[in-house]
Amino acid sequence: MPAVVTPWWRNRRLIPWLVQGGVGLALLVLIAFLLGNLVRNLAAAGLLLSWGWLDNPAGFDLSETLLPFDAGLPYWRALLAGLVNTLRVVLAGLVGATVLGTLVGVASFSGNGLLRRLARIYVELIRNIPLLLQLLFWYFVVFLALPGGAEAIQLPGVVLAKSGLYLGRPELVNGVWQAPLRLTVEFSALLTGLVVYTAAFIAEVVRGGVASVPSGQWEASRSLGFTPAMTLRRIVLPQALRVIVPALNSQYISLAKNSSLAVACGFTDLYSVAETTLNQTGRAVEVILILLGSYLLLDLLISALMNGLNGLVQLKER
Amino acid sequence: MALLRRLAFAVPLLASMALAGCASNDGAVQSQKLGAIKARDKLICGVEGKLPGFSFVNPDGSYTGLDVDVCKAVAAAVLGDPAKVEYRDLNSSERFAALASGEVDLLSRNTTFTLSRDAAGGNGLSFAPPVFYDGQGVMAPTASGVKRLADLAGKPICVETGTTTELNLADRMREIKAAYTPLKFQTSDQTYAAYLQGRCAAVTSDRSQLAAKRTSFPDPAAHALLPDVLSKEPLAPATTNADPAWADAVRWVVFALMQAEESGISQASVDARVAQAKADTNQADLRRFLGVEGDFGKHLGLPPDFVVRAVKAVGNYGEIFERNVGAGSQLKLERGLNRQWKDGGLIYSPPFR
Numbered sequence: 001m002p003a004v005v006t007p008w009w010r011n012r013r014l015i016p017w018l019v020q021g022g023v024g025l026a027l028l029v030l031i032a033f034l035l036g037n038l039v040r041n042l043a044a045a046g047l048l049l050s051w052g053w054l055d056n057p058a059g060f061d062l063s064e065t066l067l068p069f070d071a072g073l074p075y076w077r078a079l080l081a082g083l084v085n086t087l088r089v090v091l092a093g094l095v096g097a098t099v100l101g102t103l104v105g106v107a108s109f110s111g112n113g114l115l116r117r118l119a120r121i122y123v124e125l126i127r128n129i130p131l132l133l134q135l136l137f138w139y140f141v142v143f144l145a146l147p148g149g150a151e152a153i154q155l156p157g158v159v160l161a162k163s164g165l166y167l168g169r170p171e172l173v174n175g176v177w178q179a180p181l182r183l184t185v186e187f188s189a190l191l192t193g194l195v196v197y198t199a200a201f202i203a204e205v206v207r208g209g210v211a212s213v214p215s216g217q218w219e220a221s222r223s224l225g226f227t228p229a230m231t232l233r234r235i236v237l238p239q240a241l242r243v244i245v246p247a248l249n250s251q252y253i254s255l256a257k258n259s260s261l262a263v264a265c266g267f268t269d270l271y272s273v274a275e276t277t278l279n280q281t282g283r284a285v286e287v288i289l290i291l292l293g294s295y296l297l298l299d300l301l302i303s304a305l306m307n308g309l310n311g312l313v314q315l316k317e318r
Numbered sequence: 319m320a321l322l323r324r325l326a327f328a329v330p331l332l333a334s335m336a337l338a339g340c341a342s343n344d345g346a347v348q349s350q351k352l353g354a355i356k357a358r359d360k361l362i363c364g365v366e367g368k369l370p371g372f373s374f375v376n377p378d379g380s381y382t383g384l385d386v387d388v389c390k391a392v393a394a395a396v397l398g399d400p401a402k403v404e405y406r407d408l409n410s411s412e413r414f415a416a417l418a419s420g421e422v423d424l425l426s427r428n429t430t431f432t433l434s435r436d437a438a439g440g441n442g443l444s445f446a447p448p449v450f451y452d453g454q455g456v457m458a459p460t461a462s463g464v465k466r467l468a469d470l471a472g473k474p475i476c477v478e479t480g481t482t483t484e485l486n487l488a489d490r491m492r493e494i495k496a497a498y499t500p501l502k503f504q505t506s507d508q509t510y511a512a513y514l515q516g517r518c519a520a521v522t523s524d525r526s527q528l529a530a531k532r533t534s535f536p537d538p539a540a541h542a543l544l545p546d547v548l549s550k551e552p553l554a555p556a557t558t559n560a561d562p563a564w565a566d567a568v569r570w571v572v573f574a575l576m577q578a579e580e581s582g583i584s585q586a587s588v589d590a591r592v593a594q595a596k597a598d599t600n601q602a603d604l605r606r607f608l609g610v611e612g613d614f615g616k617h618l619g620l621p622p623d624f625v626v627r628a629v630k631a632v633g634n635y636g637e638i639f640e641r642n643v644g645a646g647s648q649l650k651l652e653r654g655l656n657r658q659w660k661d662g663g664l665i666y667s668p669p670f671r
Contacts (some may be wrong), residue, residue, distance in 0.1 A: 059488060061500050063489075064499070071492060138513075140511055144512065162516060224319050233442075264504065276484060279410070281440075282414070284415060
């Protein structure tokens with residue numbers, strides 16, 4: 001009996017390789033064509049990618065920076081200062097949104113009907129309004145409406161004034177508030193907006209996580225004499241984390257990306273500095289590449305950390 | 319999302335650069351842009367859109383202003399109809415990407431003519447002659463007691479990001495060794511809203527823009543311009559270096575508006591002057607300018623009577639100025655530097671010959 005030879009066009013091992021290879025090759029050719037054309041046209045316009053301008057003095061000032069900055073320093077220092085500002089608001093935002101989101105998420109399981117309904121109203125109201133509108137609201141309607149000077153709102157240890165939030169024994173010196181820690185209204189408005197917005201989504205994630213724990217767990221721990229608070233902390237939340245952490249990852253990434261809306265409320269973040277840089281230098285392609293790279297790195301970093309955390313909270317099979 | 323908005327402009331820019339290939343340039347007045355505009359039968363003009371006197375949207379949705387009239391004049395010259403314009407509102411950071419990517423044909427948006435914007439190694443724009451000579455100023459509430467720039471030391475100043483204003487402010491404050499806090503906003507609306515809310519001790523921009531914006535404040539008399547002029551700001555329409563023939567056409571339409579004022583040709587009198595030029599063969603200058611003889615239009619890739627069409631659509635430069643920003647407007651700005659050269663100003667058209 002002669003061996004049955006499968007013709008190559010019906011070979012189930014070969015065909016997928018051929019198709020994938022063909023599509024991959026076509027994609028590579030297209031990318032090479034686009035890149036080649038881009039480089040050729042940029043060269044023709046005298047705009048070939050170059051990075052020397054990063055060392056030129058920036059010539060503009062920044063309103064608030066952790067790193068010392070003045071107009072005489074180079075562009076890369078300005079961009080770095082912007083990146084540090086972005087990191088500052090993102091870190092503070094992550095902490096704030098996690099705390100608020102967890103509280104609201106847990107509140108939706110509260111035995112107190114008022115608290116439960118308030119939590120639902122908060123979530124539905126906040127997550128259905130665009131973030132940009134909320135930021136404009138916080139900045140222009142809430143924070144800029146604060147009184148200034150001696151009329152500022154004074155709480156123990158905190159002063160809320162139009163010029164900023166002053167923490168730790170603020171004093172009024174010559175009509176200007178002085179305090180060890182001052183947050184500008186721009187930073188405060190952006191942080192408030194990001195925290196309030198992201199917390200609404202995190203609350204839903206937490207609610208879903210808690211709901212995924214079988215009700216038998218609640219009942220069992222109640223019958224063992226645990227208080228509701230202890231049940232939540234010792235029994236339910238550790239199990240809920242397995243569901244919560246992966247979903248939390250994308251909320252954290254969203255927050256980091258949304259921080260680029262800072263320019264709406266006058267905060268000097270990476271995007272704001274990049275925009276000024278782009279306009280002063282005309283280096284659109286390079287500046288956009290820096291922006292893309294920075295946000296990509298930031299989000300990958302957050303993802304990596306969250307994946308690490310995810311590994312810790314998952315069920316360990318021994 | 320702001321990043322997304324920027325990408326919306328940057329991606330077409332990259333894509334168009336990537337796909338553009340090699341433009342053929344075989345004929346003298348072969349202009350891709352002019353051809354595209356004629357084929358589309360519409361001029362796409364980038365404007366500010368929120369600046370009374372320069373470009374402003376009326377309650378009925380139509381646009382008016384000095385910058386808008388430049389768009390109309392160009393549309394009338396190229397397409398024969400000042401209404402064949404599609405306006406795009408651009409903020410100061412979007413404008414150059416929009417022009418470079420071909421999103422708009424012409425940028426008529428109170429843009430300062432500078433070296434880095436003009437140079438091929440910079441933004442690579444091609445500027446038409448300035449249609450408004452301005453200077454950067456500072457406005458502060460009269461009640462605040464701020465009288466000079468130096469009074470602003472240590473105080474926050476509101477400024478629109480992506481403008482020459484931002485740099486000039488940094489330079490001048492450094493000169494007088496005054497520390498200050500620049501608060502930067504993406505749109506003029508946000509900038510003035512923050513100023514009116516009292517977040518900044520002052521707001522800085524071109525003096526004409528400050529005057530224009532002040533007319534829409536709740537109490538215009540409570541705000542005053544400081545005497546300091548921080549910079550020269552010649553505001554000019556712009557196209558790109560990529561299509562020199564199109565840039566020339568725009569340039570000479572603008573010059574035509576200026577020359578028309580110098581020659582005493584107004585919107586009302588242009589028809590009579592054409593009849594006069596046709597009747598009297600001795601008025602060679604006038605006949606050439608109005609396209610009765612010669613082929614200036616052809617050189618530019620425009621109809622022979624492009625000057626007549628433009629002036630008939632929007633009037634001469636003086637009429638445009640007075641109607642939009644001068645005595646006939648709310649702004650009531652002085653002609654100042656924007657007078658004809660014969661009257662001691664800077665408006666000067668090279669000869670039409």
